[in-house]
Amino acid sequence: MRVLVIEDYEPIRRSIAKGLAKAGMAVDQTGDGEEGLWYARSNPYDVVVLDLMLPKVDGLTILRKLRAEGFKQQILILTAKDTVEDRVRGLDAGADDYLVKPFAFDELLARVRALVRRSYGEKSPSIEVGGLRMNTSTQQVWVNDRLIDLSAREYTLLEYLARRAGQVVSRSDIWEHVYDFHSDTTSNVVEVYISYLRRKLEQPDQPPLIHTIRGRGYRLGEAGA
């Protein structure tokens, strides 16, 4: 799940980015409105965490521009402006959620996860594909009721595949949603992680969960599921 953090106050920006990354998300960050707008336009983020008072271009302008250009990312406004009018203005401008500083990081994380679910049209934090069951809140994975221990990156990759279960997911899709801007896209890291996941999830006597579609990408579960 790929998240962009646009926040000019460095202590908050850095800690949020770090916390979201630890929760397995691919995070890009910037403290500048202009740069933030460029990032948001050029990458398919699932969620944008947006501060309102920003140098060069303010948050509300970014929000309005993105919505006017038809971008559909989930946008969470994170600001010290706490009046009802401020919230109304933010939500009316096209924001999906509004969180006032100071905030609890756990709440921010929960809200970002909820926005991710919403961006894939889901309401329940639980995903089931064949014998695979995932809880996206606690980030736990079971295969045939057996709890599987996954690393953060493995989990994120699996969650992305699971959210698009039954569809063919290209390697570039994976790059765009699971890895941040600074990742090296030329390496075979996706193949490596797919093989890790297969090793942990699949058993010889069971049908495979992750299918390789030659020349196109991967698919979790059966086609059209």
Add this chain to the structure above:
Amino acid sequence: MIFRRIQSLRARLVLGLVLGTVLLQVAASTAVCWLQRQALYNRFDQAILSTARALVPNIKYDKKGVHLDFEKLAIPEFQRGKGPDYFQIWRDDGTVVARSLTLGGGDLAIGEPSSKPVKYDCLLPREEPGRAVLVSLEVPMGGPREDRGVPATVRLVVAKETKPIRNDLRTLAWILAGTTAAGAAVAATLAWWVVARALAPVRRLSQQIAGIQPSELRQPVEVAGLPSEVQPVAERLNQMLNRLAVAFERERAFTADAAHELRTPLAGIRSIAEVAASSPQSPEESGSDFREIVQVTTGMQAMVEKLLMLARLDAGQVPLAMEAVNLRQILEPLLMEQAVRMGARNIVVRDDVGAEASVKADPNLLGLVVGNVIANAVEYVNDGGELALESRVAEGQTCLSIANTGCTVDAAEAEKVFERFWRADPSRTGNSSHWGLGLSLVSRAMVMMGGSARAQVLEGGVFRLTLCLPAGEIPTGQPQ
């Protein structure tokens, strides 16, 4: 005094008015009674005197001696009856010649004889108070001319009971007392009512004042309809309320701003700590988190200290030790402090402050002021820009101006830099040590020291801050 103990204006007025009315009426009544008494007695005395004069021709002196030819006398007043008249006649040797029957054989009191009639009060028989007139007269011997000898000296006293006039006077006194009491009662009632009516607007005013909420100080007290004596009070009150409202609003805005400014760094610290606590991390990561927290708290501390300083300046709690201060001595260490930072950003310093430039100021506070201005200039100057320092002496004042290039503030907004928490770029939330307080501190401190601070935006994006203070006299011969 009782009067002082009475708190109510109304009661005081009424009491004063009643006392005044009673005093006046008593004085007037006394005067009336006295005059009336004089008049009555005069007339009474005249009446007695004329009775006496009527008697005089009847006093005869002949061989038989002095006697009263009473047979010829037909004056009914000397008959016994109600309120009769009395007379008694003596010779000068004290022998009684005659007395009225009304005396019943008793004596009248005799006054001190004189050539003129003597009038006096006396006690009549039956202990009745009365009024008497004594007339001394010479009665010539009657009969043939040759028989005549030395005339006899006779004293005649005629007296009347004074009961009628005393009754009249008593009636008059009662009437006057009654009038006084009624007058006092009317005065009291009238005063009570008038004062109550006159003070009604004051009561409304007090109700209005009692109803003023701290949040609506701006709503003025109604002045129209108040008695003209109270209007100035209400007007002053309105003026005071206005000043209070302005001060309250400023205070509220200040508190809100301060809370807002502290909220962002607090959110930062909390976020760093929560993320660090949420999952295990390397010692390197923890170290960088801690360093970041220290940096944020240092900034917050600087802000709180500035707030405290401002509050102290506002409350006049900063003791000032004014002395002649050389500007260079203030500037040198401050410029040194910023040297590394300016060097790293290729900032050129043009320093034209004269070696002799001096002001009258508190050296510590001036250091704080100039330090803030320089830090502000260094903060906002563009990389590779210029910092220009200058001093000027004019009209007994020494002005130090500090200008920096790279200013993006509108010329019209220049003076806003002195407002608390005003920032040229609203998004620069706490990234730096500037919290929108430094320059308001400068302005406040300059005023405290009897000087002034002025901000200008000049052509080409040059921001210039000028600090003016009375010129200080550096003792001659003192080396720089």
